[in-house]
Amino acid sequence: MTLAYWNGHYMPLDAVKVSPLDRGFVFGDGVYEVVAFYGTEAFELDAHLARLARSLAEIGIALDPIAGGFAEIFRRLRADCGAPDATVYLQVTRGAPGTRGHAFPADATPTVFGFATPLARLQPDALATGFPAVTAPDIRWLRCDIKAISLLPAVLSAQAAKERNALETILHRDGLVTECSSSNVLIVKDGRIATPVADHRILDGIDRQVVVRLARQHGIPVQERNVLLEELRTADEIWITSTTKEVAPVVTLDGAAVGLGKPGPVWREMRAAFDVLIGRPASRG
Ligand code: PDD
Numbered sequence: 448m449t450l451a452y453w454n455g456h457y458m459p460l461d462a463v464k465v466s467p468l469d470r471g472f473v474f475g476d477g478v479y480e481v482v483a484f485y486g487t488e489a490f491e492l493d494a495h496l497a498r499l500a501r502s503l504a505e506i507g508i509a510l511d512p513i514a515g516g517f518a519e520i521f522r523r524l525r526a527d528c529g530a531p532d533a534t535v536y537l538q539v540t541r542g543a544p545g546t547r548g549h550a551f552p553a554d555a556t557p558t559v560f561g562f563a564t565p566l567a568r569l570q571p572d573a574l575a576t577g578f579p580a581v582t583a584p585d586i587r588w589l590r591c592d593i594k595a596i597s598l599l600p601a602v603l604s605a606q607a608a609k610e611r612n613a614l615e616t617i618l619h620r621d622g623l624v625t626e627c628s629s630s631n632v633l634i635v636k637d638g639r640i641a642t643p644v645a646d647h648r649i650l651d652g653i654d655r656q657v658v659v660r661l662a663r664q665h666g667i668p669v670q671e672r673n674v675l676l677e678e679l680r681t682a683d684e685i686w687i688t689s690t691t692k693e694v695a696p697v698v699t700l701d702g703a704a705v706g707l708g709k710p711g712p713v714w715r716e717m718r719a720a721f722d723v724l725i726g727r728p729a730s731r732g
Contacts, residue, residue, distance in 0.1 A: 448460070449461075449522075449528075449563070449564075449663060450523075450524060450527040450528075450562065450563070451463050451561065451562045452520050452523070452537070452559065452560065452561040452562070453557060453559075453560055454498045454559055454560075454595075455559075455608060456711065457498060457523065460474065460562050463560065464523050464551060465558075466543035467544040468543050468544060468545070468546065468547060469542065469558055470505060470540050470541035470542060470543070470544070470552075470555065470558075470730050471538065471539055471540030471558060471596055472540075472628050472709065473547055474541075474549070474597075475595070475596055475598075475599075476506075476540055476541045476596075476597075476637055477506075477508075477538055477540030477541060477558075477595070477596045478502035478503055478506060478508070478538065478539055478593060478594050478595055478596060479499075479536065479537060479538035479539070479594055479595075479596050480495045480496075480498065480499045480502075480536075480537050480538075480582065480594060481495075481534050481535070481536050481537075481568055481690050481691065482495045482521050482534065482535050482537075482690065483532065483533075483534050483690045483691070483725075484525045484532060484533045484534070484535065484563075484566070485532050485725045485727060486531065486532070486544065487525070487526070488726065489518075489521060489522065489525070490653075490690070490725060491653045491656075491657065492518060492521060494653045495653060496512045496513055496517060496518060496594030498516065498555075498651070499512045499517070499537075499539075499594070499654070500512050500513065502593045502594045502595070503539060504591075504594050505590070506541075506593060506595070507551060508539060508541055508557050510539060510557050510559075514561075516528050516536065516654055518691070519559055520537065520559075520631070521535045521537065521561070522617055523536075524561050524562060524563040525563050525702070527563065528563035528564065528565065529535055530564075530565030530566065531565075532563075532565070532566035532568060533563045533565055533566050534563065534566045534691060535561060535562070535563045535566065536562055536563075536564070537559070537561035538559075538560050538561070538596055539557050539558065539559050539560075540557065540558045540560075540596070541555055541556050541557060541558075542555030542556045542613055543558060544629065550596075552640065556625075556698075562685075564625060564638065565723075566691065567691075568693065568694055569693065570669070570693060574695065574696065574710070574718070575710065576697075576698070576709075576710075577611070577696040577697065577699075577705075577709055578614035578615075578616055578687075578695055578697055578698065579609055579611070579613040579614065579698070579699045579700075579702075579706075580608070580613050580615050580616070580617050580627075580697040580699070580700055580701075581607065581610060581611050581613045581615075581616050581617070581630055581700070581701055582608060582616065582618070582619060582679070582683065582700065582701055583604055583616045583617075583619075583674070584618070584619060584620065585600075585618035585619055585620040585625045585648075586600050586603075587600045587601070587618075589647050590647055590650070591625070591626070591647065591648055591650055592645070592646065592647050592648075592649065592650060592651060593651050594632055594650055601628045601629055604616040604618065604627075604628040605628040605629065608628065609681055614687065614692070614695060614697065615627040615628060615630055615692075615697075616628050617632050617679065617685075617687075617697075617700070619676045619679075621646065621677065622675060622676050622677075623643070623648075623674060623675060624654075624674040624675070624676055624678075624679050625643055625648050625649050625671050626643065626648075626649040626650065629689060629691075630652065630654075630687045630688055630689035631643075631649065631650070631652040631654070631655040631688045631689065632674075632679075632685065632686070632687055632688075633655070633658065633685070633686045633687075633688065634674060634678060634679055634682035634683075634684065635682060635683050635684035635685075635686075635711060635713045635714070636669070636678065636681070636682055636683055637683070638668070638713065639667075639668040639669075639670065640659075640662050640667055640668065640669040640670070641669075641670045641671075641672060641674050641678070642655060642659065642669070642670075642671055643670055643671070643672075643674050644671045644673065645671065652688055652689060653690065654688040654689055654690060654692075654693060654694065655688045657721070657724070658686070658688055658694055658717055658721065659671065661717055661720045661724070662717060664714060664720075665717070665720060667713065667716075667717075673731050676700030678702070680699065680700065682705060682706065683705075683706040683708055683711055683713075684696065684705065684710075684711035684713055684714050685697035685700065685705050686714055686717075693715060693725075694714070694718050694721050696710035696711070696714045696718075698710065
């Protein structure tokens with residue numbers, strides 16, 4: 448049985464009953480977070496709660512995840528999931544009013560829903576080989592800084608990647624790299640890391656922030672700036688970061704080799720540092 452959190456109660460996931468008028472169901476009107484747990488340790492929980500607070504504020508839902516005790520919800524759902532590592536999904540919608548209408552309803556209280564799943568980490572042998580990625584135009588809205596549950600473009604670009612056996616679709620807009628369906632992107636050229644600046648065009652990923660911080664600690668130059676699609680195509684290394692993919696090396700882009708066509712030395716150094724940080728040090732070739 449999977450345990451769910453539903454509007455103040457814990458219950459079996461399949462006992463949750465959603466109103467057909469819930470704003471999440473009819474409008475995709477809500478925001479969410481996904482937090483990884485390594486063992487019992489939440490990874491960067493405060494950063495996720497802060498980002499959730501910001502997403503909620505940006506869409507005008509008056510709910511404070513910190514005052515609302517969301518940290519405890521994440522921990523309890525994780526504790527109920529037996530897997531060695533887990534992710535907890537938590538979403539907040541604008542609630543279930545009495546009727547449908549686009550503008551904010553006066554009569555709805557936010558719906559809060561969460562549950563945990565085992566974290567299926569990318570395995571060391573797959574990481575040592577690296578992953579294919581493909582590219583596609585970014586057809587999303589211009590508030591990608593909000594972690595919204597309305598994810599149709601992300602669904603389509605994730606499916607496009609799956610059909611081409613790729614780990615991700617890397618998106619671009621106006622000749623610039625943005626991010627991926629559900630992860631961020633970093634490149635390395637001549638020993639320097641560059642990643643798209645975190646403005647309205649991308650989600651400011653927590654794993655992205657962690658990797659930028661680790662790189663600075665390691666004395667590797669990092670720039671958060673506009674990254675040209677052309678730079679992506681000529682990069683020595685490309686990495687993808689997210690809560691579920693962690694820090695993954697891309698070795699082919701649209702079928703062409705990235706750098707030498709294998710995970711690069713800067714990725715190896717950063718990945719080792721990341722593994723230490725999450726308490727899962729591993730040796731890789
Ligand atoms: N996705 N960009 C987008 C569009 C994302 O959806 C995500 C996360 C990221 C990476 O953010 P973080 O490092 O904080 O996980 C970047 C989550 C994992 C998901 O939708 O399941």
